[in-house]
Amino acid sequence: MLKILSKLALLFAFIPLHSQADAERIIALSPHAVEMLYAIGAGSRIVATTDHADYPEQAKLIPRIGGYYGIQMERVLELKPDLIVTWDGGNRAEDLEMLKKFGFKVFSSDPKTLDAVAQELLVLGELTGTQDTARQVAATYRADLATLRLANRSKPKVRLFYQLWSQPLMTVGKGSWIEQIIEVCNGENLFVDASGDYPQVSFEAVLLQKPDVILRSQDEGNIHGIDWQQWPEVPAVARGHIYDLDADLLHRAGPRTTEAVNVLCNALDKARVPPLPVQ
Incomplete structure (x- = not known):
């Protein structure tokens, strides 16, 4: 550990002090930050990112320097970024603390609400000098959400x-x-009052609730983990209202969130259509 820290300190000694100018070399440590930066016209300045940053298509070409398991600090120092966009929910706390100790300009992007996405787009616009584009993107996002x-x-x-x-x-x-x-789609989540944001529930509890719709994140392990067709007494199964949704689109807090809302709302709309009478 001491050898690693010594090497990092040596590399850090050759990094020039950062100016207050617009960020030109950016490390984005989350997929949603990458999407935001591309949306406001600063995507070409990203010199490194983390695993799973795959949108837009150009993002797949950005060098990777880590993931949830940690960030390659030596690569960060070698790249000499003048802005690092971090993610408290997806980066290790010890890595974030080290970045701050090294004196990098850090912005933590972790929008917790749908409305917060627009505000973060504006902040990133200020940091990158793309204020005009950021204002347009944020305004469109707010209008679409409304x-x-x-x-x-x-x-x-x-x-x-x-x-x-x-x-x-x-x-x-x-x-x-x-x-x-x-909530935007006026859905009634049967486990909204369960303890925690992402609670674990029993299979029996779901069967007892008899949902009219089952929505699943579109991950292979998730989809094949349960065969709901074995329980035709559940309305969602009997009426064919089981829908697999793009997990990346739905779970990322970014400018495509309104697309995700539209996808989920469309799924619920299908269940709102009265079933055809039996011939």
Whole structure:
């Protein structure tokens, strides 16, 4: 450990002090930060990112310097970024602390609400000198979100179960990112009052609740973890209202969030259509 720290200190000694100018060399330590930076016209300045940053297509070409398991500090020092966009929810606390100790300019991007996405776009615009584009993107996002809220608020409630993961069986609770999207679509999350944002629930509890819709994040392990067709007494199964949704689109707090809201709302709309009479 001492050898690693000594090497890092040696590399750090050759890094020039950062100016207050617009960020030109950016390390984005989350997929959602990468999406935001591309949306405001600063994506080409990203010199490194973490695993799973795959949107837009150009993002797949950005060098990777780590993931949830940690950041390669030596690579950070070698790249000499003048801005590092971190993520408290996806980066190790000890890595974030080390970045600050080294004196890098750090912005923590961790929007907790749908509305906070627009504000973070504006902040990143200020940091990168892309204020005009950021204001346009933020305004479009806010307008689209307002339109979706208005269009769905008077629709009939739909009782749903959101299958976040199959083994163990996990769902989403009050305050979670997905629950906020469900609320826009006027869905009724059957486990909204469960303890925690992402509670573990029993399979029997889901069967007893008899959801009209089952939504699943579109991960292979999640989809194949439970065969709901074995329980045709569940309305969602009997009526064919089980929908697999793009996990990356739905779970990332970024400018595509309004697309995610629209996808989930469309799934609930299918369940709102009265079933055809039996011939």
